[in-house]
Amino acid sequence: MTTTLTAPKEQSCTLxxxxxxxxxxxxxxxxxxxxLGAAGTNIIVTDATGCLEVFTTKFPQSSWEVPFIHSLFENxxxxxxxxxxxxxxxxxxxxxxxxxxxxxxxxxxxxLQALSGMLERGHDILYVCYDNEAYMNTGVQRxxxxxxxxxxxxxxxxxxxxxxxxxxxxxxxxxxxxxxPYVATASVAFPKDIENKVKKALSITGPKYMQIHSPCPLGxxxxxxxxxxxxxxxxxxxxxxxxxxxxxxxxxVRKVTTPKTPVEEYLKIQGRFAHLFKSPKGKxxxxxxxxxxxxxxxxxxxx
Amino acid sequence: xxxxxxxxxxxxxxxxxxxxxxxxxxxxxxxxTHIIEHLSELVANGEIKSEYVNVESEHSAASVVLGASAxxxxxxxxxTSQGFLLMIEVLFNIAGMRLPVVxxxxxxxxxxxxxxxxxxxxxxxxxxxxxxxxYAEDNQEASDMHLQAFKIAENKDILLPVMVCMDGFVxxxxxxxxxxxxxxxxxxxxxPFKPQYYLxxxxxxxxxxxxxxxxxxxxxxxxxxxxxxxLQVISDVATDFHNQFGRFQGGLIDTYKVEDATLVxxxxxxxxxxxxxxxxxxxxxEQKVGVLKVRSYRPFPKDEIYKALNHVKEIAVVEKAxxxxxxxxxxxxxxxxxxxxxxxxxxxxxxxxxxxxxxxVDTIHQVIKETxxxxxxxxxxxxxxxxxxxK
Amino acid sequence: xxxxxxxxxxxGTSKANQTGSWRNYKPIFHQVKxxxxxxxxxYCPEGCVTMIEKKKYTVDYTYCKGxxxxxxxxxxxxxxxxxxxx
Numbered sequence: 001m002t003t004t005l006t007a008p009k010e011q012s013c014t015l016x017x018x019x020x021x022x023x024x025x026x027x028x029x030x031x032x033x034x035x036l037g038a039a040g041t042n043i044i045v046t047d048a049t050g051c052l053e054v055f056t057t058k059f060p061q062s063s064w065e066v067p068f069i070h071s072l073f074e075n076x077x078x079x080x081x082x083x084x085x086x087x088x089x090x091x092x093x094x095x096x097x098x099x100x101x102x103x104x105x106x107x108x109x110x111x112l113q114a115l116s117g118m119l120e121r122g123h124d125i126l127y128v129c130y131d132n133e134a135y136m137n138t139g140v141q142r143x144x145x146x147x148x149x150x151x152x153x154x155x156x157x158x159x160x161x162x163x164x165x166x167x168x169x170x171x172x173x174x175x176x177x178x179x180x181p182y183v184a185t186a187s188v189a190f191p192k193d194i195e196n197k198v199k200k201a202l203s204i205t206g207p208k209y210m211q212i213h214s215p216c217p218l219g220x221x222x223x224x225x226x227x228x229x230x231x232x233x234x235x236x237x238x239x240x241x242x243x244x245x246x247x248x249x250x251x252x253v254r255k256v257t258t259p260k261t262p263v264e265e266y267l268k269i270q271g272r273f274a275h276l277f278k279s280p281k282g283k284x285x286x287x288x289x290x291x292x293x294x295x296x297x298x299x300x301x302x303x
Numbered sequence: 304x305x306x307x308x309x310x311x312x313x314x315x316x317x318x319x320x321x322x323x324x325x326x327x328x329x330x331x332x333x334x335x336t337h338i339i340e341h342l343s344e345l346v347a348n349g350e351i352k353s354e355y356v357n358v359e360s361e362h363s364a365a366s367v368v369l370g371a372s373a374x375x376x377x378x379x380x381x382x383t384s385q386g387f388l389l390m391i392e393v394l395f396n397i398a399g400m401r402l403p404v405v406x407x408x409x410x411x412x413x414x415x416x417x418x419x420x421x422x423x424x425x426x427x428x429x430x431x432x433x434x435x436x437x438y439a440e441d442n443q444e445a446s447d448m449h450l451q452a453f454k455i456a457e458n459k460d461i462l463l464p465v466m467v468c469m470d471g472f473v474x475x476x477x478x479x480x481x482x483x484x485x486x487x488x489x490x491x492x493x494x495p496f497k498p499q500y501y502l503x504x505x506x507x508x509x510x511x512x513x514x515x516x517x518x519x520x521x522x523x524x525x526x527x528x529x530x531x532x533x534l535q536v537i538s539d540v541a542t543d544f545h546n547q548f549g550r551f552q553g554g555l556i557d558t559y560k561v562e563d564a565t566l567v568x569x570x571x572x573x574x575x576x577x578x579x580x581x582x583x584x585x586x587x588x589e590q591k592v593g594v595l596k597v598r599s600y601r602p603f604p605k606d607e608i609y610k611a612l613n614h615v616k617e618i619a620v621v622e623k624a625x626x627x628x629x630x631x632x633x634x635x636x637x638x639x640x641x642x643x644x645x646x647x648x649x650x651x652x653x654x655x656x657x658x659x660x661x662x663x664v665d666t667i668h669q670v671i672k673e674t675x676x677x678x679x680x681x682x683x684x685x686x687x688x689x690x691x692x693x694k
Numbered sequence: 695x696x697x698x699x700x701x702x703x704x705x706g707t708s709k710a711n712q713t714g715s716w717r718n719y720k721p722i723f724h725q726v727k728x729x730x731x732x733x734x735x736x737y738c739p740e741g742c743v744t745m746i747e748k749k750k751y752t753v754d755y756t757y758c759k760g761x762x763x764x765x766x767x768x769x770x771x772x773x774x775x776x777x778x779x780x
Contacts (some may be wrong), residue, residue: 019709024739024760026761042504057513057703060512060703061711064706068508069509070511071400081370082371083502085328085367086370225762225763
């Protein structure tokens with residue numbers, strides 16, 4: 001074994017400084033780091049209440065190396081709208097690009113109205129939704145972006161339940177329906193893709209929506225070291241389709257593997273789906289999830 | 304100085320306009336609409352250079368001005384009633400983040416049952432939010448108060464949001480001869496907004512951090528301390544205004560024929576005008592009656608009120624809001640002014656005018672008649688006996 | 695920091711918080727088989743993996759929480775997770 005060289009003194013080169021208190025293997029911390037890395041320093045970011053805000057801004061500390069504002073749970077998009085118009089009104093519009101952030105609950109549930117307003121009004125803002133598919137900050141409760149049959153603390157499995165009864169809300173389509181120039185999905189498994197999409201989004205004037213699949217080891221009951229692998233399988237199976245919608249048209253997708261990877265591969269390494277493997281009836285449920293993946297593959301041409 | 308015969312809402316909009324707000328954001332709700340319609344007209348005609356943001360809710364209106372204010376902009380919003388209640392979450396946030404936003408709360412009853420007419424339940428509900436609350440007696444004052452509001456809010460030792468409260472319809476939709484404030488006058492009175500901290504990549508700060516038990520209490524302590532400090536600032540700004548414009552509508556309070564009065568009526572907002580008429584009428588009959596206007600409700604000017612009223616025998620607090628399960632709101636605070644003092648006057652509380660119920664000369668006469676009886680707790684005046692099943 | 699003006703914090707100050715103390719497993723960067731792909735650095739949620747020189751990466755144990763993503767994703771299996779001795 002060779003000697004491990006020690007890190008240089010000034011080791012932090014990320015715009016999300018270390019020392020934040022995200023759980024080990026946190027997909028959201030990684031996603032935020034990648035977004036900031038692609039966006040650079042000339043930005044102002046807003047954030048909804050949630051894990052990201054809590055683990056990065058515990059007073060008197062902050063992990064943000066860029067100007068940051070958190071206000072409430074449901075108003076990240078509205079606060080960002082205010083930041084954007086203020087820059088315009090003050091003649092400072094060249095000073096910074098505005099990025100609004102939120103988790104899946106803050107985006108697709110409680111913050112949906114404010115987001116819709118922001119998209120409809122045409123603000124020059126990139127909205128990034130870090131999608132970890134449940135209310136993680138409050139202890140893994142079901143959100144509108146929780147996938148079908150997923151177990152959360154408010155959609156538990158039981159004699160009469162297979163977990164979440166509803167399909168994941170199609171947020172990217174809702175965003176695209178506003179007629180905005182750019183919508184993209186991404187995954188922490190593909191960092192270069194995140195970088196490219198953030199850069200592309202920021203080069204476009206107007207409202208942009210990006211949704212990044214960000215595994216939560218605690219909520220998904222997956223091993224922290226498997227965060228990337230879990231995220232990768234979601235994409236490879238077709239359960240988390242990766243695409244770009246430019247001016248209403250799907251312009252680019254990430255193909256799934258051939259032969260196709262069965263959804264079991266993705267489900268079985270996560271405790272939130274463990275109940276599906278415990279009884280023969282669970283097989284039927286897994287089949288339903290396979291059908292969701294197949295529909296995605298069909299819809300976006302992922303094969 | 305010349306006056307213009309103009310609707311209260313338009314006068315307010317014009318004053319807000321000459322305050323040069325960078326960002327205005329609002330959501331329409333009766334009876335606030337005339338204010339924001341006129342402001343958007345001023346923007347559309349290029350008469351003022353503001354960004355006007357049409358939002359999808361009052362929650363977002365308040366959030367837009369929050370974000371804009373944090374970026375260093377002078378900001379304004381207006382709402383009423385249900386819209387105000389929807390905003391409350393953000394109102395606490397704006398105050399907690401120490402952002403000098405100015406808003407108009409057009410006072411209206413709250414639902415259920417839905418009612419679009421005037422009382423002051425909406426703004427009273429946000430009493431503890433950390434906003435400075437000023438109540439206007441008439442449209443001249445409502446108009447003038449907005450110019451003062453920006454100066455108070457943006458004072459470097461204050462940095463708290465200010466809410467100007469004006470009675471819905473009674474003021475907003477009534478026409479009065481108003482001395483409007485010119486751009487030059489406003490510029491002379493109100494310096495440009497120079498925030499100490501704002502969102503910029505040049506100095507990347509984090510705003511709205513999470514504060515635990517080790518420091519949260521101190522943030523509230525600082526607001527309370529600043530509220531106390533703002534008593535002087537509100538008073539000084541009113542004096543500055545008087546010096547420049549020759550108009551004085553009171554600083555923290557205003558009094559009318561209180562000096563030798565034995566009975567003083569205490570109230571907020573447009574009802575003051577009605578009471579003044581009755582005071583004149585009773586004075587002609589040699590009854591020693593006066594009226595005290597609470598102009599600044601938050602911060603609450605305990606000392607000034609005590610100083611003005613410590614000689615009187617009787618106080619009648621009349622208010623257009625109620626703390627259900629307790630009674631009057633203002634009356635309790637007036638009572639607290641005299642707690643532990645050597646002499647306590649008889650203090651009666653009256654609730655009237657809820658949901659736009661007419662407040663006539665007779666209503667006030669009834670209040671005065673009731674006052675002569677034994678000290679009452681909070682009494683509803685002007686109820687329709689037929690609707691409540693007789694006596 | 696300004697507590698009196700709404701709890702404003704300065705940029706990047708979380709670096710004072712040494713999250714390395716959380717660690718149960720510790721990544722050892724052998725720096726032998728490294729091909730310099732940089733995945734360890736890119737995928738680190740803490741942003742505490744750095745390149746010293748081409749094909750030589752290291753981790754800052756001050757912050758590393760020991761999640762093991764770097765070892766899992768290393769394209770040349772050159773990072774090993776060992777039990778942290780405290």
